[in-house]
Amino acid sequence: MMSEEKTPAAAADSPRDSVVATGPTPVAAAPAREPPTVLVVDDDNRSRELLTTLLESEGWQTMEARDGAEALLAIVRKPPDLVLLDIVMPHFDGIAVVRRLKGLEKTRKIPVIIVSGRDDRQARIRGLEAGAEDFLTKPVDLAELAVRVRNLLRLKEYVDLLADQNRLLEERVQERTEQLRASHIETIVTLSLAAEYKDEETRGHVKRISHYTKELALALGCDASFAEMMFHASPMHDVGKIGIPDHLLLKPGGFTTLEWGVMKSHTTVGFELLRHGSTPLMQLGAEIALAHHEHWDGSGYPNGWKNEQIPISARIMNVSDQYDALRSKRPHKEPMDHAATCAVLLRGDGRTMPGHFDPRILETFSRIAGKFDEIFEAQRD
Numbered sequence: 001m002m003s004e005e006k007t008p009a010a011a012a013d014s015p016r017d018s019v020v021a022t023g024p025t026p027v028a029a030a031p032a033r034e035p036p037t038v039l040v041v042d043d044d045n046r047s048r049e050l051l052t053t054l055l056e057s058e059g060w061q062t063m064e065a066r067d068g069a070e071a072l073l074a075i076v077r078k079p080p081d082l083v084l085l086d087i088v089m090p091h092f093d094g095i096a097v098v099r100r101l102k103g104l105e106k107t108r109k110i111p112v113i114i115v116s117g118r119d120d121r122q123a124r125i126r127g128l129e130a131g132a133e134d135f136l137t138k139p140v141d142l143a144e145l146a147v148r149v150r151n152l153l154r155l156k157e158y159v160d161l162l163a164d165q166n167r168l169l170e171e172r173v174q175e176r177t178e179q180l181r182a183s184h185i186e187t188i189v190t191l192s193l194a195a196e197y198k199d200e201e202t203r204g205h206v207k208r209i210s211h212y213t214k215e216l217a218l219a220l221g222c223d224a225s226f227a228e229m230m231f232h233a234s235p236m237h238d239v240g241k242i243g244i245p246d247h248l249l250l251k252p253g254g255f256t257t258l259e260w261g262v263m264k265s266h267t268t269v270g271f272e273l274l275r276h277g278s279t280p281l282m283q284l285g286a287e288i289a290l291a292h293h294e295h296w297d298g299s300g301y302p303n304g305w306k307n308e309q310i311p312i313s314a315r316i317m318n319v320s321d322q323y324d325a326l327r328s329k330r331p332h333k334e335p336m337d338h339a340a341t342c343a344v345l346l347r348g349d350g351r352t353m354p355g356h357f358d359p360r361i362l363e364t365f366s367r368i369a370g371k372f373d374e375i376f377e378a379q380r381d
Helices: 045-057 070-078 096-100 121-130 142-196 205-219 224-243 255-264 266-274 280-289 312-327 338-347 359-378
Strands: 036-041 063-067 082-085 112-116 133-139
Touching: 036 045, 036 070, 036 338, 045 063, 045 142, 063 070, 070 082, 070 096, 082 096, 082 142, 096 112, 096 121, 112 121, 121 133, 133 142, 205 224, 205 312, 205 359, 224 266, 224 280, 224 312, 255 266, 266 280, 280 312, 312 338, 312 359, 338 359
Parallel strands: 036 063, 036 082, 082 112, 112 133
Antiparallel strands: none
C-alpha cells in the first residue's frame, strides 16, 4: 500500500549502484514555504525507497505507490506536483498510467518523468508519445535527477500561477460584465419608466409586462436566454411616448384622425431612439417598440405587417400589452377584470379581435392565463 506522506530527510551516505550512479552531490534547493510533492511509483521496493530519499534530500515532500493502480488512486486522493514513474509494473504499466493522466483535465498538467531500467529507443518514444515530459534511465544520476525534477516543478509552478491568474482575470471580467449588465438594465428600466412617468396609472405597467412576456415566451417553448431577454427588453415597448404631447397621452376622450396619427408615431419614435444601441438587448427593444402594435391579420400599425412578417418578440408583446391595457384604468376607460379581459382577447369585442394575434401565441396565452392574473394582482399600480 501507499505509505504516508513523508517529511524531508537527510540523504544517506552510502552509494546506490543499482539506482544511482556516482556523481557530484547537487546543491540543495532553497526550501519553499509549501514544498512541492512528488509521487514515486515503482514496484521495486529498494528503487522506490532510494528515489524517495533522494527527493527528500532536496526538500521535496514525497508519496509512494507500488503499481499503476495504486498510483492512480493516490493521485485521485491528493494530486501531486510531479510523478516519477517506472514502466514495467503489475496491473497498469507506466505507459498506461501516463495515458490515463494526460487524458483527464484534472491531471493533464501534472508533469511525469519516466524512470526505467530499459534503455531502448522504442521505450523512450512510447513514453514520450504517451505524454511524459521526460525520460530517465536507471541507474539515475543524482545531479541529473535533481535538475530535471527541479526544472519541471518550476515549470509546473509557473503553469499553476498562470492558471490562477487567468481564473482571477475571468472572475474579474465576469464580475465587471455583471456590473455593466446591471447598470445597462438599470438604464433601460429608468428609460422605460420615463415614458410612463406622465401617467400615474401606468407606472406598474412596465413591471408587469416584463413578467407577462417572460412567462409567455417560456410557455411557447422559447429558450431561457430569449425569455430573459424579453423580460428586460419588453419594458422599452412604449419608450417612444416620450415624444408624444401630454395633452394627447392624458386625453379622456377619442382622438381626431390627426391626433391618432401622432399617437401611433410612438412606435417609430421608440424605434429611432433604440435602434442605434449596440447591444442585443437594445436591438430587441427597438424591434419590440416598432412592431408591438402590428396585427397578425395585417390591420395593425405602423407598417401593416402580417403573420410571420411580425417578429415573434412583438407578437408576444402584442398579447401581453393588450391584456394589461384591458385590465388597467386609463383616462378614456375603466378597468376590466381577468375573466372579461380573457373573453375579449379570445372571442373579441369588435375593437379587439382574435385575428389581431398570432393563433399559436393566443392559444398558449389561454393555457397560462391564470399566471397573467397572478402577475397583475401582485404588481398592481
